[in-house]
Amino acid sequence: MVQRCLVKFCGNSDKTGHSIHKFPQNKALRRQWVRFVQVKRADFGEGSVTQYSVVCGAHFTKDSFRNALQYELGFSRKRELSEGAIPTIQPQVTSEDLEKERATKRKFPPASHTSHSAAATSTASGTGATSSHDTVPKKSRAIHKRELARVR
Numbered sequence: 001m002v003q004r005c006l007v008k009f010c011g012n013s014d015k016t017g018h019s020i021h022k023f024p025q026n027k028a029l030r031r032q033w034v035r036f037v038q039v040k041r042a043d044f045g046e047g048s049v050t051q052y053s054v055v056c057g058a059h060f061t062k063d064s065f066r067n068a069l070q071y072e073l074g075f076s077r078k079r080e081l082s083e084g085a086i087p088t089i090q091p092q093v094t095s096e097d098l099e100k101e102r103a104t105k106r107k108f109p110p111a112s113h114t115s116h117s118a119a120a121t122s123t124a125s126g127t128g129a130t131s132s133h134d135t136v137p138k139k140s141r142a143i144h145k146r147e148l149a150r151v152r
């Protein structure tokens with residue numbers, strides 16, 4: 001199953017080579033993560049978090065990772081968050097994203113938003129052909145984002 005970041009306008013997943021991080025068990029900490037997601041998704045709440053809810057590494061500053069150096073040097077294949085790390089970096093929103101957002105709003109009433117994204121996720125993880133098809137353009141965009149994040 002593809003683990004896709006649930007932050008709005010992000011769309012990174014483990015398939016795009018991003019580190020994927022589950023919501024923390026600690027309630028106070030988890031609330032901070034929920035608040036971060038809520039900035040762009042008003043419909044998201046603590047009740048929306050499931051065992052499958054993940055946020056990708058692009059939303060964390062470099063010092064949020066306890067093994068950032070090892071990872072960059074290639075000694076670690078997986079980035080691990082330090083205890084108490086909170087996502088702070090919102091995705092760069094392109095005009096293309098906003099256009100898509102407007103188009104979606106026209107087509108679907110706000111209430112159907114959740115079921116729509118759930119359907120999209122299951123389609124992507126369903127057939128291999130579908131997911132590889134839509135992963136390619138997203139990947140290059142994601143890398144570009146990561147470059148921007150590094151500059152800052």
Ligand SMILES: [Zn+2]
Nearest residue numbers: 005010012056
């Ligand atoms: Zn993300």
